[in-house]
Amino acid sequence: MAVIKEESEDVKLEEAFRVKQEETEEQTGLMTLKEESEVLNETDEKYKLEKHQEFIPEEKPFSCSQAEKTCSRKRAQKTRSCEKKHFTCQQCEKSFNLKGGLVRHMRTHTGEKPYTCKQCGNRFSLYGNLKIHMRVHTGENPFTCQQCGKSFTQKVSLNRHTRTHTGEKPYTCQQCGNRFSLYGSLKIHMRVHTGENPFTCQQCVKSFTQKVNLIRHMTTHTGEKPYTCQQCGRSFEQHGNLTVHMRIHTGENTFTCHQCGKSFNQKGNLKHHMRVHTGENPFTCQQCGKSFTQKVSLNRHMRTHTGEKPYTCQQCGKSFSLYGNLKIHMRTHTGEKPYTCQQCGNGFNKKGSLNRHTIIHSRKKLYTCTQCGRSFEQHGNLTVHMRIHTGENTFTCHQCGKSFNQKGNLKHHMRVHTGENPFTCQQCGKSFSLYGNLNIHMRVHTGEKPFTCQQCGKSFSLYGNLNIHMRVHTGEKPFTCQQCGNSFNQKGSFIRHMRTHTGEKP
Secondary structure: OHHHHHHHHHHHHHHHHHHHHOHHHHHHHHHHHHHHHHHHHHHHHHHHHHHHHHHOOOOOOOOHHHHHHHHHHHHHHHHHHHOOOOEEOOOOOOEEOOHHHHHHHHHHHHOOOOEEOOOOOOEEOOHHHHHHHHHHHHOOOOEEOOOOOOEEOOHHHHHHHHHHHHOOOOEEOOOOOOEEOOHHHHHHHHHHHHOOOOEEOOOOOOEEOOHHHHHHHHHHHHOOOOEEOOOOOOEEOOHHHHHHHHHHHHOOOOEEOOOOOOEEOOHHHHHHHHHHHHOOOOEEOOOOOOEEOOHHHHHHHHHHHHOOOOEEOOOOOOEEOOHHHHHHHHHHHHOOOOEEOOOOOOEEOOHHHHHHHHHHHHOOOOEEOOOOOOEEOOHHHHHHHHHHHHOOOOEEOOOOOOEEOOHHHHHHHHHHHHOOOOEEOOOOOOEEOOHHHHHHHHHHHHOOOOEEOOOOOOEEOOHHHHHHHHHHHHOOOOEEOOOOOOEEOOHHHHHHHHHHHHOOOO
């Protein structure tokens, strides 16, 4: 009887484990427990009757009908007595119908794990959990999906899986109405409303709603990239990133917009793209009211308010608010120029610089000032030019009071006060305050002449020299002497001529 009772407890135990996982199986599990308990009790009663007949032979044995009546009466009494929970935990006051239930429950307080796996040494508080665990070693998957044939070690896992076919989402958030197929997903979602972040990084104190997010975050401290592409050797911190990367090689774009037909290799990218059609900007800055389609864009924008620059160059210590800007900056140290002009072969470290350069070849001036008619190759140049008409000089030097219509010009001007020449020629050691001046200087060493006259083929190292040369073909002489009326195509020639009137000696 002790063996039967122990096995009964184990069966109840396994079913109780499943009850915790699936609310929908709770009633079925309890009914199974009750039925098994009744079967065992009935067996126990019959066993007692047989014993009674053995030890009291002189009395008339019970007939089958009498035994059945007795068992039925006993079962009814047992059912009524089970309605009262006699076994109560002294620590948390939880009550149980059976003493075995209380015994198992006490292990949650004591941490006792009496059931040990003989193969790997893992320990369990419930015998049912050990039985389920053993399937890891035996490879047994007794629960099979009838729709796709996938097998599982536990019935509760099969139940969860079937929801992928049925689309059932039985767990609903009472605050926002979002529905989930898994209870665990609902619990995690509730942290959005409660603000709870139970998983904290011990190095930077950043907190997360999910443990898996903390694990991924830790790779930013360790620099570990355990997932490597077998085709190109590129490594990733997260397996999901490797999966997405592999679509570059396969050309797979599984997520397609039904409105415009554009395809994406990530579901999140399609979701963000849909906001182009809906006009939705769900992420709003609380300081200035500007809205964004993506949370990451809002996070980047917030740095304009906080001044935060989390990305620092390890070589020179310069910090940046955007990781992309740090990557571009690193090219000044490595000399990398990934963007090459197809017409003249010039290399650039920024795509924007290449785009601006290609205009030199096309000579297109798409942006025209509506006040004076002057045209510009770049929209930014038109914006700066408009300040000439408005007189706007928004950037002022606090040392000398000089004002500028561009922030970059003020930054360059400050080097007049500091004497800083941060751009140094690696060949001759000459330093410059502007990176553009260093680029121009490098042509002295390389002999490069990127600016070519389309009429005679003559080349120049400076764009300004090409402009002056073009006057030879056009006959333009923009510099006129006010005293004698002579005109010149170069300012230098005009200055030299003026000395004939003033008598000045250079």
